[in-house]
Amino acid sequence: MAKGDPGGTTRGRRAAPRSRKSATGNPELVQLLTPEGERIDSVTGPDGIEYRVDFTDEEYRGLYRDLVLVRKLDAEATALQRQGELGIWASLLGQEAAQVGSGRALRTQDMAFPTYREHGVLYCRGIDPIMPLGLFRGVDQGGWDPNEFKFNMYTIVIGAQTLHATGYAMGINMDGKTGTDDGEAVIAYFGDGATSQGDVNEAFVWAGVFNAPMVFFCQNNQYAISEPLERQTRIPLYQRAAGFGFPGIRVDGNDVLATYAVTRTALDNARHGQGPSLIEAYTYRMGAHTTSDDPTRYRIASEVEAWQAKDPISRVKAFLEKQQIADAAFFAEVDEQARRESVHLRERVLAMPNPEPVTMFDHVYPNGSPLLDEQRAQFSKYMESFEGSAH
Amino acid sequence: MATETLTLGKALNTGLRRALENDPKVIIMGEDVGKLGGVFRITDGLQKDFGDQRVIDTPLAESGIIGTAVGLAIRGYRPICEIQFDGFVYPAYDQIVSQVAKMHYRSRGKLSIPMVIRIPFGGGIGAVEHHSESPEAYFAHTAGLKVVSCANPQDAYVMIQQAIASDDPIVFLEPKRRYWEKGPVDLDAPLADAYPLHSARVVRPGTDVTLLAYGPMVRTCLDAATAAAEDGRELEVIDLRTLSPLDLSAAYESVKRTGRAVVVHEAPSNIGIGAELAARITEECFYSLESPVLRVTGFDTPYPAARVEEEYLPDLDRVLDAVDRSFGW
Ligand SMILES: Cc1ncc(C[n+]2csc(CCOP(=O)(O)OP(=O)(O)O)c2C)c(N)n1
Ligand SMILES: [Mg+2]
Numbered sequence: 001m002a003k004g005d006p007g008g009t010t011r012g013r014r015a016a017p018r019s020r021k022s023a024t025g026n027p028e029l030v031q032l033l034t035p036e037g038e039r040i041d042s043v044t045g046p047d048g049i050e051y052r053v054d055f056t057d058e059e060y061r062g063l064y065r066d067l068v069l070v071r072k073l074d075a076e077a078t079a080l081q082r083q084g085e086l087g088i089w090a091s092l093l094g095q096e097a098a099q100v101g102s103g104r105a106l107r108t109q110d111m112a113f114p115t116y117r118e119h120g121v122l123y124c125r126g127i128d129p130i131m132p133l134g135l136f137r138g139v140d141q142g143g144w145d146p147n148e149f150k151f152n153m154y155t156i157v158i159g160a161q162t163l164h165a166t167g168y169a170m171g172i173n174m175d176g177k178t179g180t181d182d183g184e185a186v187i188a189y190f191g192d193g194a195t196s197q198g199d200v201n202e203a204f205v206w207a208g209v210f211n212a213p214m215v216f217f218c219q220n221n222q223y224a225i226s227e228p229l230e231r232q233t234r235i236p237l238y239q240r241a242a243g244f245g246f247p248g249i250r251v252d253g254n255d256v257l258a259t260y261a262v263t264r265t266a267l268d269n270a271r272h273g274q275g276p277s278l279i280e281a282y283t284y285r286m287g288a289h290t291t292s293d294d295p296t297r298y299r300i301a302s303e304v305e306a307w308q309a310k311d312p313i314s315r316v317k318a319f320l321e322k323q324q325i326a327d328a329a330f331f332a333e334v335d336e337q338a339r340r341e342s343v344h345l346r347e348r349v350l351a352m353p354n355p356e357p358v359t360m361f362d363h364v365y366p367n368g369s370p371l372l373d374e375q376r377a378q379f380s381k382y383m384e385s386f387e388g389s390a391h
Numbered sequence: 392m393a394t395e396t397l398t399l400g401k402a403l404n405t406g407l408r409r410a411l412e413n414d415p416k417v418i419i420m421g422e423d424v425g426k427l428g429g430v431f432r433i434t435d436g437l438q439k440d441f442g443d444q445r446v447i448d449t450p451l452a453e454s455g456i457i458g459t460a461v462g463l464a465i466r467g468y469r470p471i472c473e474i475q476f477d478g479f480v481y482p483a484y485d486q487i488v489s490q491v492a493k494m495h496y497r498s499r500g501k502l503s504i505p506m507v508i509r510i511p512f513g514g515g516i517g518a519v520e521h522h523s524e525s526p527e528a529y530f531a532h533t534a535g536l537k538v539v540s541c542a543n544p545q546d547a548y549v550m551i552q553q554a555i556a557s558d559d560p561i562v563f564l565e566p567k568r569r570y571w572e573k574g575p576v577d578l579d580a581p582l583a584d585a586y587p588l589h590s591a592r593v594v595r596p597g598t599d600v601t602l603l604a605y606g607p608m609v610r611t612c613l614d615a616a617t618a619a620a621e622d623g624r625e626l627e628v629i630d631l632r633t634l635s636p637l638d639l640s641a642a643y644e645s646v647k648r649t650g651r652a653v654v655v656h657e658a659p660s661n662i663g664i665g666a667e668l669a670a671r672i673t674e675e676c677f678y679s680l681e682s683p684v685l686r687v688t689g690f691d692t693p694y695p696a697a698r699v700e701e702e703y704l705p706d707l708d709r710v711l712d713a714v715d716r717s718f719g720w
Contacts, residue, residue, distance in 0.1 A: 087517045087518065087519065087697050088518070088519060116519075135519060135520075135696075136519060137697075137698070138517060138519070138696050138697025138698040138700075139696055139698050140696055141520055141696055156478075156519060156520060156521050157478065157479065157481075157482075157521055158451055158479075193450075193451035194451065196450035196451045196452040196455065197451060197452050197482065198452060198454050198455070198482065199482070224422070224451045225422070225423045225427065225430070226423045226425075226426050226427035226448070227422065227423060227448050227450075227451070231448055231449070231450055231451075232450050232451060292430070293430075297426060297427050297428070298426040298427055354698045354699070355696060355698060355699055357699045357702035357703075359699075360690065360692050360695035360696075360699050360702070360703060361690065361692055364691075364692050364693065369691075371661060371691055372690075372691060372692065375690050375691060379690070379702075382709075382712065383702075385712075386708075
């Protein structure tokens with residue numbers, strides 16, 4: 001999908017007649033594209049809001065391209081880790097639709113606060129996909145400028161970023177940047193496990209009290225490492241929002257269209273001054289928690305297979321084929337682009353230099369510190385003492 | 392006679408198992424400690440054998456883990472809390488410092504919190520940020536907490552059981568980079584006869600310099616001592632084992648003989664454990680010292696990216712460099 005602000009509601013030719021209009025199905029789960037690739041025209045969520053998307057064919061193809069690219073780059077990163085080129089990798093496999101759907105729903109002026117798994121959102125923000133690989137390779141701690149791309153640094157400490165997102169959103173209010181179509185909004189990403197953290201619950205309180213223009217976007221991928229959802233909650237996560245006084249909704253996180261529609265609506269509500277909301281994107285972590293993890297210790301193959309049938313990409317492909325929005329040549333071209341970009345990614349990762357050790361002393365303080373100056377000087381002298389030796 | 396060769400990780404696992412067997416009030420709580428057996432497998436198999444009422448996968452919230460463990464302790468349980476990585480203990484810091492540490496004092500001794508907080512700590516495993524930290528000074532600085540660290544499988548096996556049996560709240564620091572190192576463990580020796588928990592120990596005798604270390608750096612110091620011996624220098628290595636309370640009797644005795652001391656830890660130096668050791672040794676051994684007490688530590692930066700951690704962490708060369716500097720004074 002083109003950069004910028006896609007997925008408008010009125011532009012261009014609409015893709016083919018929609019297969020059905022559904023008020024049926026699971027009322028608790030907003031879905032616009034079934035696992036079989038059946039398009040649902042619009043859905044009225046339990047919140048009474050009617051969700052629909054109205055993409056041009058070009059835009060549908062763009063979403064498909066995003067999904068495929070994001071998955072391919074992720075697979076390449078996993079392979080690089082297996083070959084010892086990355087220390088660890090947290091794969092997004094299975095969560096492409098949740099990330100591309102929400103990532104594309106962001107408008108240029110919106111700010112995102114990710115965890116460590118939002119490589120798909122990062123991609124949608126226009127950040128070079130090599131950036132997170134530096135962090136996981138161990139050469140830096142993430143290299144992009146959060147303000148330039150409106151995408152904060154990855155946050156590994158579970159839940160912490162939800163408070164940062166809330167504070168940022170409070171700042172938008174203070175700056176008077178809500179209430180119009182080009183108002184600003186914030187999205188905070190976090191997992192199902194994170195919902196147990198104090199920080200996340202405090203963020204809910206703050207966001208409610210201060211009417212923060214933001215969306216809490218929970219990717220419920222059913223696990224926090226080995227712990228299944230039941231270890232974190234007795235009720236569906238989206239229902240938590242009610243207790244904090246703002247709306248919550250569950251969307252099919254493997255449905256890029258529904259995720260887009262729900263996120264776009266929530267962000268627009270926020271930017272218009274209607275405060276926070278919680279989206280639970282119901283999805284599944286198809287791979288291991290990270291490359292260090294062994295999921296066979298805690299989940300069974302049949303569960304994974306059941307989710308395989310709900311794959312976020314194959315349903316878009318089925319839809320594009322059925323509606324003749326894309327042909328074989330298009331799919332081949334996307335695959336070829338994905339292959340090229342992953343090869344390119346690999347080449348650049350292999351060429352990533354190790355940092356100069358002395359750079360570890362940089363940037364600790366904006367104003368520096370005499371203690372560090374001293375340590376840096378001693379360190380340099382010490383390192384020089386090895387030069388020319390066999391060391 | 393059951394002396395077995397175990398990894399440090401397996402020795403901890405075996406010690407935990409023994410504690411669960413011996414006292415029905417002992418429970419384990421933490422993230423992923425059940426089915427998964429912990430991300431380092433230190434609790435491997437324990438939920439299977441003792442059930443999910445005693446080996447509890449908790450919700451993902453460290454403050455919750457420690458806070459509820461306080462309540463369980465008041466109720467008569469002996470919780471062993473696993474913090475998954477050093478960098479994730481901070482959400483629980485308030486509970487540890489303000490609640491766990493002070494209960495006994497505030498209740499004038501009516502309440503004890505016999506809690507063990509296990510933390511895999513330190514670097515050297517090539518991890519991403521927040522997975523390689525050395526937070527010991529934060530805890531050792533807090534009255535009401537005890538802080539210990541094991542450095543070899545035998546100590547791991549014994550010390551974890553002693554810590555669980557103790558009525559003090561204890562922060563138990565596990566040198567994660569040494570989890571896979573093997574050593575003999577005597578599985579039968581009665582706990583009552585074991586070397587006391589809060590005692591340092593000379594792990595290599597020497598005459599020329601005293602090296603003081605704990606946890607992961609004990610191995611580094613032993614390697615340095617081996618290397619130095621080839622050059623004709625005999626380094627004495629002391630494994631402190633307990634950081635709060637510190638046991639420095641062996642250190643004083645040693646430094647009075649050697650006249651030189653080097654403290655080695657991964658944690659940054661500023662206002663750290665090494666500073667305390669240097670001050671105390673200087674006070675106690677002033678007239679025996681041939682040179683100032685030197686420190687070999689991590690630098691006062693955040694823990695850096697993995698590809699430069701080798702340069703950040705004290706290693707054999709930096710220890711020997713400090714030994715040279717001590718002699719060159
Ligand atoms: C405060 C904190 N505690 C523990 C961890 C270790 N940890 C990393 S990921 C994870 C599980 C997170 O689960 P969830 O929030 O569902 O996100 P997911 O990884 O499934 O995307 C845990 C426990 C951490 N990073 N931060
Ligand atoms: Mg999860």
